[in-house]
Amino acid sequence: MAERYRIALDAMGGDHGLSVVVPAALEALKQHKDIALILVGDETQINAALTQHKATPTDNLSIYHASQVVQMDEAPATALKNKKDSSMRVAINLVKAGEADAAVSAGNTGALMATGRFVLKTLPGIDRPAICSILPSMKGHTHMLDLGANVDSEAEHLYQFALMGSELTKAIDNNPNPRVGLLNIGQEAIKGNEQVKAANALLQGSPLNYIGYVEGDDIYLGNVDVVVCDGFVGNVALKTSEGLAKMISAHLKQGFKANLFTKLAALISLPVLKSFRNKFDPRGYNGASLLGLQGIVVKSHGGADSVAYANAISIARTEIIEKVPQRIHKQLENLLVQRQTA
């Protein structure tokens, strides 16, 4: 039997814990014959959840006991100090120990980042890891980072995010020369804050395919592959998009439910509405990469359902196959050599 890509799942994390992670694991195993999943968490509860889904541990679905759970609102420092046997921590420990090739968690983002950083350490040359996610665009999709791991990012951090995002995109999109843009509030050189202006100067001298400043609308217009920003700004852009999408979808639903005539219209419009829904289904974009660590960690949305969670597992699998941390590491080394010779 060929070796499988081993992914440790924080089975207790997220808003729904086992009730999402177990069916997601079963779904992912159907989709990918080359993965082996490790359900990390309370053994008794995991076994019960498996039984409920008429499943049992197999050679590609194992259980690894962990006695604690990090709460969704727990402070990262507290989780790090008091939850050494949490499902989240143990899943990441398995990556560190080489017993898993990646970890996936729907738990508390701050705690996940702090734990990933503490256990796995950052790659040499990376000051701050970043969260990178995929968003749909008019011409495909866009990668965006940082989405909330860092606030007050300095120019050098933004530069590192650009490099990591570019490398991730090369790896998972099979795109040899991703266009990297720096998020700003205007395309003119005089606009923006000091950090952004300084990052712009750094990026102009970089080996990346840097296309300059982009604005918020460019995230969705499809003319840039990697959008780089501070975590505060990126998180606001992401959450704002979620809110707008929710409002539009609620309004459309309400409109089509208004009366018998509009219900008929909805019925006839089903193919269009379904294609619309599929295209923008956030579940198809679930799974944010924690970049800059010496190991692969993927964050699933806390409220993700099993379809969405299975997508995060697929992303982890791709990052294993494409050796994303190693690629970022190599790119950083090249850069270091380039800077030294410069």
Added chain:
Amino acid sequence: MAERYRIALDAMGGDHGLSVVVPAALEALKQHKDIALILVGDETQINAALTQHKATPTDNLSIYHASQVVQMDEAPATALKNKKDSSMRVAINLVKAGEADAAVSAGNTGALMATGRFVLKTLPGIDRPAICSILPSMKGHTHMLDLGANVDSEAEHLYQFALMGSELTKAIDNNPNPRVGLLNIGQEAIKGNEQVKAANALLQGSPLNYIGYVEGDDIYLGNVDVVVCDGFVGNVALKTSEGLAKMISAHLKQGFKANLFTKLAALISLPVLKSFRNKFDPRGYNGASLLGLQGIVVKSHGGADSVAYANAISIARTEIIEKVPQRIHKQLENLLVQRQTA
């Protein structure tokens, strides 16, 4: 004849200049019998545009000559120094001189803010003016500021934005106690950057109806009336929303145009799609208020059409009626007294 609310229009500003401003002025005069508009710009060109629209100057539509035009990409400092007879500058001069009660411009935002600040000055107690706009929400609409006038806002600035936004909302929404939220990347007290945390402390001790931190999605969910943020963050949120809305609308259009069947579906769905379009038509939200100046200045979107521009004129009219700068001034004075006695 009753006195009219006098509004000076920068007739040459924006991407489309006279071809939008003149029909917008004629439209606004139809909507509001209590306004008088002053078209500021090149007299010959304005007369030609009026003729083209079969209109002539009247007692509520006058022309005020200005020989220069501020370019859309002109640096604010250059505009301030070299364009002393620009349509933008002269329109604001008319407000300063008391010959107009408000100015509206679709020109370059940076130049408009710089000119407004230079000519009209800020209200006592206001360090930085802010741009405030209205966005649709699930339960009505939300006011948001700053949308790009300031980057790197300090806590005290965010506090002033909150006060100005609250007062504007009281005035134009007839809402006696608007809920004010501070934009952050999580509702927990530990999240956010230093400026936001410090502003949170200031706002908690303020007389405003401060509801604490809100996130990006709250802009559209309708549980807050005034969203306060740094201009960099606000501008990104706004532009991101524009991009997402554009993508969704393009996808829906494309979907409904796919084949004969979907075209039929579109026809039957017309009432729903029209109501959807009306609800989210950005033209109905056009017109951002430059708050914190000793006078009323409203910024129309550079690419606005005449319907949108007429909406910006309506907003200027409401601000005149509601005496927005005077209300903000009074609120600031109350606050000063409160701080001194504290």
